[in-house]
Amino acid sequence: MQETGKSAVVVGAAPEGSSDPRSAARAVREMFSAIAPRYDLLNHVLSLNVDRMWWRRTARAFRHILARPDARILDLCCGTGDMTFALRRQAGKSAPQILGADFSHAMLQRAAAKSSAAPKSGPGWIEADALNLPLPTAHFDLVTSAFGFRNLADYDAGLREIVRVLRPGGECGILDFGEPGGIMGALYRIYFKQILPRVGTVISGVRGPYAYLPASVERFPPPEEMLDRMKRAGFAESTWTPYTFGIAGLYRAKK
Numbered sequence: 022m023q024e025t026g027k028s029a030v031v032v033g034a035a036p037e038g039s040s041d042p043r044s045a046a047r048a049v050r051e052m053f054s055a056i057a058p059r060y061d062l063l064n065h066v067l068s069l070n071v072d073r074m075w076w077r078r079t080a081r082a083f084r085h086i087l088a089r090p091d092a093r094i095l096d097l098c099c100g101t102g103d104m105t106f107a108l109r110r111q112a113g114k115s116a117p118q119i120l121g122a123d124f125s126h127a128m129l130q131r132a133a134a135k136s137s138a139a140p141k142s143g144p145g146w147i148e149a150d151a152l153n154l155p156l157p158t159a160h161f162d163l164v165t166s167a168f169g170f171r172n173l174a175d176y177d178a179g180l181r182e183i184v185r186v187l188r189p190g191g192e193c194g195i196l197d198f199g200e201p202g203g204i205m206g207a208l209y210r211i212y213f214k215q216i217l218p219r220v221g222t223v224i225s226g227v228r229g230p231y232a233y234l235p236a237s238v239e240r241f242p243p244p245e246e247m248l249d250r251m252k253r254a255g256f257a258e259s260t261w262t263p264y265t266f267g268i269a270g271l272y273r274a275k276k
């Protein structure tokens with residue numbers, strides 16, 4: 022959301038029809054709750070299963086933290102939990118504490134159902150707003166977010182909240198879509214803007230969310246700007262690594 026005038030400029034997601042950060046957040050929550058029953062299927066179909074590789078690669082990037090049994094990990098905007106489960110799998114026997122957080126009850130219910138097969142070693146789940154986490158300050162060794170951060174109604178507030186809950190030296194990994202350049206980018210844009218919204222709408226049976234997806238990626242700050250925002254929020258050593266020609270990419274930083 023970009024507002025000018027007397028109020029400070031707020032940069033964040035703005036689904037169609039939203040007029041301020043509060044209505045944007047409500048629209049985002051309603052949208053994900055509406056598509057929750059078909060979310061996993063759609064994810065895999067629309068990404069041709071490449072999403073699994075991105076989650077795995079992100080989890081691998083933090084294997085040094087996940088290998089510590091005493092580590093505390095928070096996966097923000099966890100949705101149905103696929104990033105959270107990838108972290109769990111990468112951690113293996115070290116079994117650190119892993120918590121998935123999301124503000125859509127319907128998405129979390131599906132995450133919890135997926136982990137009910139192994140409740141003891143599985144992650145914990147909490148219904149919470151990423152912009153106002155009911156979690157202690159300086160608590161986590163790692164905070165991740167996969168394809169969720171872009172949906173926050175205020176990116177700077179989101180970054181500040183991640184900084185708050187991380188302990189000094191803790192790390193952050195934000196995996197999200199990017200906009201590839203060149204011929205690959207041109208082809209991808211046709212798929213992302215023309216084909217994906219139509220297929221997504223048909224399979225989910227819900228009009229709106231799959232038109233919002235390309236629009237939200239277009240609004241999301243480019244890597245240089247995100248890295249700058251991360252620095253201003255209090256992070257050091259921030260980097261961006263493109264995945265699959267830059268269709269997605271991982272932001273990493275330390276508190």
Ligand SMILES: C[S@@+](CC[C@H](N)C(=O)[O-])C[C@H]1O[C@@H](n2cnc3c(N)ncnc32)[C@H](O)[C@@H]1O
Nearest residue numbers: 053098099100123124125128150151167169172
């Ligand atoms: C595209 S899904 C990503 C889910 C999962 N991380 C994945 O990789 O499949 C985005 C998720 O972010 C959640 N979300 C968006 N804004 C949020 C906020 N302010 N607080 C908590 N969750 C939020 C939505 O409810 C949704 O489940």
